[in-house]
Amino acid sequence: MRTYLISAAISFALGYYACNFALISNIYNFTASVPETTHKRYLLYALLILLLLFVLILIPLERIANFEARRLGPLVSALSSLTADPQFAALNQACGVNPVVLGVAIVPFADDMDEQAVRESNEALLASPALLEHKETANLWLTIEIKPTYIPSLKSLHCCGFRYSNVSSEIIFYKQPDARKFQFLSLDPLVLDISQINASGALFDASMSPNAAQKRTKSSMGQARLFISSSGRTVTDDMNVTLQQINYSKETEQAVWDKAEHFLRRRTRSRSMSEAVRDSAVDLSIKVRSKVAVTVTTLWPIIQPFTVRPLMVILFVLRALVEICLWILNLKFPDWVFNGMAIKDMTTTGQQIDLRLQQACFWPWQYFMARKKAWTNTSITRAQYISFYNSMWLVANDIIIGVAFGSFLISNNKYMAEVLQRYVKDYTIDSISAVLEWLTSKNEYPAGLKLNPELNPFLGQLFKWLIEIWADFIISLQPLVPTVINLIGVSGVLGATMSLSLVSDLLAFTTLHIYWFYMVAARIFHWQLTILYSLFNLFRGKKRNTLRHRIDSCDYDLDQLLLGTILFTLLTFLFPTIVVYYLTFTLSRVAVICMQATMETVLACLNHFPLFAILLRLKDPDRLPGGLRLEVCPERYLFLTNSPLPMGAIFFQYSVLWKRLSSHYLTLNVLKCLLSGETIKSIPRLQYPMLPDTRSRFTIHTIKPVLTKFWAFCEETIMDQDSGPLYQVPSSYSSGSFGTRR
């Protein structure tokens, strides 16, 4: 009764809220603005998977125990056929050993039988000749009893026929990681930073690792999913191998199950009607699947020349265009123009385009890298997978935000243009001329500064004149402003980052005069500072020894001394005036640099937000292993769980970014540059920590080898039918009895 009341009250409150605050439309807007429907789907999946896992852990324990106990023969043959199966060779190699039967588990209770029958069947099982023979001959034979609480305990242990009783044992439970859902356990936390992985090496080593085969240890794999370790046996290598075995236990179990059923079906003489129907249905579905597979495999050679070749040619042409764009972007000016900078380094937009193109070049490779089955080096493939999908999602989100931002800009372009013009005029022209006016005002000491009465008006007039010219130029550009804003809005189609980098470039353009003034003032200041330094040395009667990098005393000629001292005095008294002008323009320049750095940081955050990793962390923490944790359960059993990756490791890119930013801007070096009048450079290549730094140089000579490599890559991945990842879809159909396998 009370619950009804409460729920009624809640629903009323919700309804009231929804009516009053337009909750529904808000929610609708929110869901519409959520980039992909996959988010919601993945959330649902996460719930379902959790449910499924719960069911999966509890049920098979009993089933498999029963199964093994009663049908030892089929199990053994299934295992031996598994060992012989070439498809499992890599798996077995990675796991260190072939699967064997380790022992028998006794279940002294059952739901559908009375106690007496259960006891009898158990006794019969223990007395069966096959089992006794195993007990006599096997290296290790365990007898395990499952208690009514479903907790196993070791009853006896036979080693080469000898019985060891009262063996102290520790039974560790674990939640079986599903390799198909990319769950796995690992001692080391998953490193998401793929730039640390040697990318080219990983591509070829991922399929097979010869090291794992050498690390054959005596610890074997328990089919009952128990791992029994006697004390003092745990070595680090053992631990890794064991984890590897745990990671693939699900796949092995599935395979064993299928194989054993196969053997069983061959032997059973009589089947009940329902079983027969079910089996035939299964057979039918397998037949249908193999039909599809057969049609695909037979049609493929006919379709292939018409589809694959043109596809490859299109891909190749696209790639060539991208390469040419990259080459143009990385083209350096000659040294006497813009200090020999590359085009992309001059503008943020250029850098952003460069980043996107490089990502586009990297994606196909990364895609196949992530799809490739790695038996041994799981973490690298996982990191590649996460990185790949993360960048895809980010690009998609970027485009959606960009379209929203762009449409806002386009619809308000008149107003935005007005605001922009006002701000540009107020902050970049009027304020600076006001400062100059104040500095050059007659018969006054601005801020108590004693400026030189000749030099100060000269510099003031010079800069005022320059700013007037610049203002004329800017005003002549005013009609273009709405077009520029439209352009920025349209570029939102390519992503918000593109708009943002265009805005950053616009800022750089509108404050170009500040940059020039800063350069002029800094040049004069630096020049004067250097002269003052050397003249001060002369004043002290010293000289800088460039050979030994030290100050030596030196005897100057008389006229050198006199002239040097007079110039020193002159420059010393002119210095404050220069400093004032330098500081004025430096501070405005620093303000501009701060704004640009902020935009750059926002850009970097947009480019590197670990969206996919965060969702994975929320949805399925088992996919992001951050180490192991052993929990003590009631009845003194240990439970091995995965401790998920901490948030700090997921946001590793931000810490990297912060490190790079702070090491570039917040250092003594920048202060030194400020004080000595050397130009402060903006940070290069802030946006690239997600790419393996394989190609740092783009020249006309590198295009050809890169393109040939790409062609070879296409041929390898698309044309190769047996091991090619694209073609693995039909191959999994044809092996229907094996379950799905990627």
Add this chain to the structure above:
Amino acid sequence: MPQTPRIPWRKLLYVKQDYPDDHVDDTFLEELQKNANVRHYEYWSVVLESTIISQHISSIVIFVAVFIYLHFGLLSSHALIYIGTAGTAIGYGFWDWSNTMLTPDSNYKRRKIFKGAVLFFLTLLGLTPILKTLTEKTSEDTIWALTVILFLANLAFHDYGSGNRRNIKYPGSLSTNAAIFASVVLASRFKTNLHVFGLMSFAVEWFALFPMLRRQVRSISNRGNLALTIVLFLTATTLFSQISPAIVVIYILGMAFLTFVCPFWLIWIQREIHGPWDEARPKIQHGRSVDYN
């Protein structure tokens, strides 16, 4: 028993000698040198040497007096330039003559000296307008304080000891530079170009060239040196007596102290020589209880 004369002891450890191990011969400390490098000063020679310092102080005082005369218009800039030029010409003539007399084989280049001088004075003439406005906004107190500090530096680092008559060597260059700096600062207080140029050229002659001439005079004759000292002293006294009698009194007293008392003081403190060979004396810090156990 006739005793054979003993072989004299030698200061050789590696030779077996017919003497006990702890034998100390009379010749043991024969080669000991006592106070080998100590010079014993004589009062009048020290007085004569101290004239170098008094000359330099006098020259600074004269320069300051010239500035004050120029500043108050008691001395015209034309006159200063004429006097300076004439003095430089006479001084150079004497310097050149004495140089050829003393070291006839020296091959210094007159042409280079003339070229350098003309170039320097032309540059100075060109810089004069800039120097004129250099410290216009700076207050006078700053200028006076700066000048005093710079002249003290000039006094402290002046090259008193060496007989260098050709050029200026470190650290004497620092002294010259300080004086020139002070002159520039003082000259920048003037309102006309001619004043600035006059004082600057005088400063260059007075602080860069005149010390070399003084050293030259000293190396030629002691009597000339003494005469120069007295002339400078009298000039300084006369010039400053017009400005401030108090300073004249202080100046005379200071010179007397420097010339007559300081040499006596020097000799007095050198009656006993201290050095690392002295026995150590404990330094007891006051205001702190020392625990000797």
